[in-house]
Amino acid sequence: MVENRPLTSVLTHVILVLGVIAIALPIWITFVAATHDELRMNQAPLPLWPGSYLWQNLKQTLFGAGLSGSETAPVWLMLLNSLAMAMMISLGKIAISLLSAFAIVYFRFPFRMTCFWMIFITLMLPVEVRILPTFEVVANLGLLNSYWGLSIPLIASATATFMFRQVFLTVPDEMLESARIDGAGPMRFFWDILLPLSRTNIAALFVILFIFGWNQYLWPLLITTDTSMTTIVMSIKQMLEAAEQSPQWNIIMTTALLAMIPPIFVVISMQKLFVQGLTETDK
Amino acid sequence: MLKRVHFPTSPLPYLLVAPQLAITLVFFIWPASQAMYQSFLIEDAFGLGSEFVWFENFQMLWEDQHYLDAFLRTAVFSTLVAALSMGVALILAGFAQRVVQGAMVYRTLLIWPYAVAPVLAGALWVFMFNPTLGIFPYFLEFFDIDWNHYLNGNQAMGLVILAAAWKQVAYNFLFYLAAMQSIPKSVIEAAAIDGAGPGRRFFTIILPLVSPTTFFLLVINMVYAFFETFGIIHAVTQGGPGSSTTILVYKVFNDGFVGLDLGGSAAQSVVLMVLVIAMTVVQFRYVERKVEY
Numbered sequence: 001m002v003e004n005r006p007l008t009s010v011l012t013h014v015i016l017v018l019g020v021i022a023i024a025l026p027i028w029i030t031f032v033a034a035t036h037d038e039l040r041m042n043q044a045p046l047p048l049w050p051g052s053y054l055w056q057n058l059k060q061t062l063f064g065a066g067l068s069g070s071e072t073a074p075v076w077l078m079l080l081n082s083l084a085m086a087m088m089i090s091l092g093k094i095a096i097s098l099l100s101a102f103a104i105v106y107f108r109f110p111f112r113m114t115c116f117w118m119i120f121i122t123l124m125l126p127v128e129v130r131i132l133p134t135f136e137v138v139a140n141l142g143l144l145n146s147y148w149g150l151s152i153p154l155i156a157s158a159t160a161t162f163m164f165r166q167v168f169l170t171v172p173d174e175m176l177e178s179a180r181i182d183g184a185g186p187m188r189f190f191w192d193i194l195l196p197l198s199r200t201n202i203a204a205l206f207v208i209l210f211i212f213g214w215n216q217y218l219w220p221l222l223i224t225t226d227t228s229m230t231t232i233v234m235s236i237k238q239m240l241e242a243a244e245q246s247p248q249w250n251i252i253m254t255t256a257l258l259a260m261i262p263p264i265f266v267v268i269s270m271q272k273l274f275v276q277g278l279t280e281t282d283k
Numbered sequence: 284m285l286k287r288v289h290f291p292t293s294p295l296p297y298l299l300v301a302p303q304l305a306i307t308l309v310f311f312i313w314p315a316s317q318a319m320y321q322s323f324l325i326e327d328a329f330g331l332g333s334e335f336v337w338f339e340n341f342q343m344l345w346e347d348q349h350y351l352d353a354f355l356r357t358a359v360f361s362t363l364v365a366a367l368s369m370g371v372a373l374i375l376a377g378f379a380q381r382v383v384q385g386a387m388v389y390r391t392l393l394i395w396p397y398a399v400a401p402v403l404a405g406a407l408w409v410f411m412f413n414p415t416l417g418i419f420p421y422f423l424e425f426f427d428i429d430w431n432h433y434l435n436g437n438q439a440m441g442l443v444i445l446a447a448a449w450k451q452v453a454y455n456f457l458f459y460l461a462a463m464q465s466i467p468k469s470v471i472e473a474a475a476i477d478g479a480g481p482g483r484r485f486f487t488i489i490l491p492l493v494s495p496t497t498f499f500l501l502v503i504n505m506v507y508a509f510f511e512t513f514g515i516i517h518a519v520t521q522g523g524p525g526s527s528t529t530i531l532v533y534k535v536f537n538d539g540f541v542g543l544d545l546g547g548s549a550a551q552s553v554v555l556m557v558l559v560i561a562m563t564v565v566q567f568r569y570v571e572r573k574v575e576y
Contacts, residue, residue: 008481012378019375020392023452026407027395029418033410045421096303103299106289115300122311123563125556132539132548133314133321156306173286186290215400217514218536233400237518240406249410256406263398271391275457 027260033253034058041249057254075255078232081147082214083262085231088151089213090206093160098202101164102190106176123158135222145226154219160205163280167198204277207270211263232259315556321549340550349526350534350551357530360444361508368448369500372455377485379456380463390460397453401511405518408446432520436527439520443528446519447512455500462496463489502566509558531555 029048033041036051061075073081103109104116134153143149171194179189195202220231230238236259239252267274290296325336344350379389396404412419412432420430432439466489474484513532516522522529522537529537535555539548 003475005481009381012381015378016375016382016389019371019378020389023393023396023449026404026411026449027399029411030407042416046416046418048418096306099299100303103296106286107292107296107299108289109292109296112296115304118307118312119303122307125311125315125559130311130314130318130552130556131536132545132552133317134310136317137309137314152306153310156303156311161303169286176286176289186293186295211398215398215403217400217402217517222540233402233514236406237402240409240518247416249416252406253410256403259403260399263400264395267395267398268391271394274394275461278454278457279461 030253030256030260033249034257036250038248038250042247053250054254057250058258061251061254061258073227073230073235075232075235075258077228078230078235079258079262081150081229082231082233082259084147085150085216085220086210086213088147089154089216090209092151092155093157093209094202094205096155097157097160098164098195098198101161101168102194104161105165105168106186106189119156119158119161121158122156123162131218131222138223144223145229149223150216150220150229150231151213154213154216160209163201163205164198166280167201168194171197200273200276201280203270204273204280206277207266207274208277210266214263235259318549318552318556321545322553323546324549325546336546340546341554343547344550344554353526353529353531353534356440356528357509360440360447360512360528360530361505363444364447364451364508364512365501365504367444368451369455369497369504371448372452372459373497375452376456376459376463377489379460380489381481386460390457393456394453396450397457399450400514401447401450402514402518404446404450405443405515408442408449408515409519412442432524434524436524439524439528443512443516443519446515447508450515451504451507455504458496458500459493462493466492499566502562506559506562509555 029046032047032050034057035054036047037053037056040047040051063074063076100115100119104112138144138149138153141149143152175193175197176189179193184192215233216231217233217237220229220234221237224230224234232255236252236256239255243249243252322340323335323337325339375389375393379386379393382389399407411417412430414420414431414433417430423430430438432442470488470492471484474488479487509530510532512530513536516528516530516533520528522533531551532555535548535551538544538551542548
């Protein structure tokens with residue numbers, strides 16, 4: 001701080017604390033709702049302070065019948081599905097974009113720029129705008145209701161390829177020269193030099209992609225009709241619909257809490273990588 | 284682009300780009316060209332045959348009052364989401380950068396909504412604003428405001444905007460804070476010596492210096508509000524009541540998967556694609572000549 005103004009400093013903290021409260025309020029209310037029983041959650045005004053039913057709600061949501069009167073998969077299975085989808089999307093994206101960025105930066109070959117532009121185009125096509133024909137392709141390939149169908153169409157990404165291209169371009173040329181003098185082939189160079197050098201970039205990208213994959217909604221909603229393939233994020237919507245008949249807000253909000261915890265945990269625990277990943281992929 | 288030192292020509296690079304190219308072709312370029320082709324077709328009522336009609340689908344969109352309304356609504360929606368989330372983020376970042384110790388603590392406490400899926404954000408807000416049980420309608424009653432977003436279109440729109448902006452504040456805050464922290468301390472100190480107070484320094488020095496970030500965030504927020512808010516709208520209002528929260532992305536989904544109007548939905552997809560491409564080009568042109576003051 002440049003000068004000493006006690007009053008301004010107090011005001012600064014007051015406003016920041018108010019901001020934190022406003023931002024955290026929805027999550028706090030979710031948490032509170034997950035700690036009360038069904039009866040309490042049907043009386044207005046709803047509580048603002050936690051109750052003592054968190055453990056019971058968690059048990060019922062995760063392993064019990066979950067929401068009564070609705071045909072859904074058990075919540076632990078949805079969590080597993082979400083985890084599988086998020087991991088396949090993030091690892092798949094990282095793998096294919098590492099390889100293609102390597103090819104584009106380190107090789108001269110015919111149609112190199114054609115390949116580059118074909119990848120570049122995908123930057124401009126979010127899944128939402130080509131949703132119907134992509135759905136038809138996946139249906140024709142028989143990939144509906146499978147992990148492959150959930151993840152592969154979301155794997156191709158120009159952003160990751162660009163990021164790795166950027167990283168590879170900063171690797172000094174002497175690295176390759178000396179590796180070649182020592183007799184290393186392209187793949188050896190890739191494994192032993194490029195991969196270790198881009199380790200933190202890979203980790204940062206993984207954080208972003210994991211959140212991206214975990215939070216997918218429209219795509220899983222379309223291509224999974226089998227309840228055993230439901231992801232946790234999708235299930236919230238089904239529960240909200242069921243809530244119109246019999247509101248079991250404690251169970252719905254416990255599920256919402258379970259759906260939020262893994263990505264929030266990733267963001268908070270790997271904050272530095274997360275910030276790095278955000279700024280690198282978007283610029 | 285290409286390294287000065289590189290490997291000799293061999294079949295290897297083709298193998299390396301093959302996975303990404305295959306996925307791009309099958310799941311991006313083919314569906315996108317299908318969308319374009321379908322936008323020139325009209326299917327008959329029974330889905331038995333289709334007729335090539337050139338730009339008739341687009342013309343129908345142009346004459347369709349519902350579509351034009353949705354267009355206008357999307358513009359209002361995305362402007363308000365961008366303005367609200369960027370405004371709040373700017374204020375919070377402006378105060379947070381003054382804090383010497385603890386700025387990172389505030390950052391940690393402010394960034395987590397980024398990790399919440401849009402549909403979950405929608406669920407949280409719809410719960411808080413539930414007309415019979417929710418906390419906010421309970422308090423609003425003291426001000427004689429009768430809250431029911433299932434019946435009142437403006438309230439539904441307000442709720443969707445709130446939920447969408449809430450989720451995006453974290454992202455904007457991160458970028459604003461980083462931009463403000465990279466302003467040289469000497470500039471701020473020089474202004475302070477000249478007698479400029481904190482408020483004046485914010486408006487005459489910090490705000491102009493972060494204007495490139497503002498522009499970047501504006502594009503990102505527009506894209507976010509256009510496309511990624513689908514989950515929020517699907518969870519909170521399903522486009523209703525009536526069609527008061529049906530934005531373009533929601534309409535593509537609704538007309539294609541619920542209304543089964545393939546040609547019309549494809550034409551809408553093409554319009555959206557053109558919009559995305561325009562926004563991407565604007566953003567890239569900006570990145571190309573990122574000016575330093």
